[in-house]
Amino acid sequence: MDNISVWSLVLICLLACCLIMAAAWVWSYKIKNASVVDMFWSFNFPVIAIILFFFAPGWETRLIMIAAMVTIAGGRLGTHLGKRILSHLDEEEGRYQELRRSWAPNSERAFFFFFQAQALSNVLLAIPFFAIAMNTEVGVSPFEWIGLSIWFISVIGEATADRQLARFKKDPANKGKVCDTGLWYYSRHPNYFFQWTMWMAYFIFALGSPYGWIGFISPAIILHLILNVTGIPATEEQSLRSKGDAFREYQRTTSAFVPWFKK
Template structure:
């Protein structure tokens, strides 16, 4: 069951919508803090419990206002808060910690701002969530799909990505080295790639002359989803930082691998199916342009 607060008033106003998001995330932060204060154990495990508690609060708020998109900024907001907490609790401050913190904050601020610019308020819900609600199997309650598929699953995926960030921010015994420099280059390049792709997409979509057209210029000429490629690469960069700090934490590679699987088998197919429905010519575009990784120069597919 879902409930709406404020009727059309909240849904039609961006400021009201952002006020609801802010209150929900403050409540989520308080819940996470309460868990960390009440639970003893390994810091990584306590963080996991706090992350789940915060997700449940956001889920409850999304059900209260009947808008699953309330969760959308969680993907970029929660990691930044978690990394800040880990760095603050792991003195002394090292070059690796500073690099990770700066890059995560740059990624978080950019991605959250990108969401905020496109979100129109509580009347605006991501088309994928609307589709999931409308096409869910008979007898399956919406709250279960919202909780499991839209909110808990991404929280678990992002936490898997953060596993490597734990040693990168808490293990301070290994000095800065070549692998750290590579990690900085990969992560910064990923943020630049994602930012450039989003900027090119917004510029293309804002031009009335491109209405109904398929973007095939700039980065989008070489990849159908360069923004997703940037997101995947960001998490590989985080893993390199963790590897530089503690090589025995190599197993945290499950984080970036999970990201690859998520975008390859969930996000890309969903976006491609929608584009095919809206633009039949997209089938030819799919034949010419690879989903994520650009083809080598001179390659003919």
Template sequence: MDSFDGAAFWAGVGWVALAIVVLLLITFGASRVAGRHNVIDTTWGLLFVGAAVVSFFASSGHGDGLRRWLLLALPAVWGLRLAIHVGRRSLGKGEDPRYEKLLDKAKGNRQLYALRMIYSLQGLLGLLIAAPIVVGAFEPRPVRVLAWIGVVVWAVGVFFEAVGDQQMERFRANPGNKGKVIDEGLWRYTRHPNYFGDACVWWGIFLVAADALPGVATVFSPIIMTLLLTVGSGARLLERSMSTRTGWDEYAARTSMFFPLPPRAKRALADS
């Protein structure tokens, strides 16, 4: 098949949306058992695993085989790693202050408000961001060079995210570092290596889809993710809470906010 099958694609979108709804309803049930809504943070990565699995099977006989496998493997590896990491990190902890603050605005039933403002919104956002996965899976044209560039960008992203998370865990495990700012490993070059890695992952997945039409039209997906990570609920909120820590001002002054760069002090010394 040489042309994009629109009817099959929209049927696939429906199945992906259903999978996301089911995952979120299961998560909501789990939140009532756990007594906290931040369990959805663990499900966030799993939403894209579900989207990738459903898209893979729904696109059978419609999309290029190799691209379908890439768009199954890349989101699945990233999403499962993220879910495991977030799940382990949240064990034994209470509710996230972000969700407590949000639920304080509820005028009626807090759980219905949570379904609408936490679960529904994240579900819609997940469906939008998953667009390269779903669209790309139905593209019939063979994989070309741009897709392999996307795989490399994705791999860089997974490296920064996974290594950055591991370095942060090791730093936090040392009681002597309590109240301090991490300034080692990847964190010397960017204040948010995990967020930078997350953005690279989604630009990489987009490039796999953008290797053929109409995948290029899904560019809004990595743009949305990058904005969320930099000016949305990611770096901006985290830096607000980190600004009270010892050494933060000096660290922020010499370290790139997002894109990895050599520390500014070293560049100044080299120029002098």
């Protein structure tokens, strides 16, 4: 399908993500737990990458590279979130409980549109993938090698942070305590930091393709969400409610986002 347009690919991906999120909403409605949206949001990126691999006209090696990168990263994060969510499926996570209360009595209808908005965000954030997938030039550019290198470091960093936090929470002796070991000793949110650098890696990778510079939208949106919306603010509010003074002390002595070396 070498003659397929980028807009046709966008529409196909949007339709796929919307259908997946509609099915996810039906499930969340039945179990009264909207937390499941997080893992489906993560899994939608591999769905987009696979669609582009099969239908986009780009150079095959480049398509394999970006499809592998997105599938590995999105699949890992989705699986990690899925394990956490499925372990307490009968208990909706705090931020979604707050949304349910604020949207009452029409919370389920509001959640349907919320899930669809997440599908739209999947496609918007995938802008670098579309630019990369349309590039028919043969050969890997320096931007692509740099992007791949940063992506590799980011995946390892995010996976390490997630594993350290999961191990800390699994120990009953740590109940009510703040995780301040490993990467969490240097940053309160190393997982968010490496998630953002991963999107920077996709953007840098896209710079090797025509119109790839438009991909800056993705790390910019991710950074805004992390710093101002659903990332750090919501997470720290919950931690302050559950851990109180212990978390306030942790806030005082650590960086909120970028890891730094403490003495």
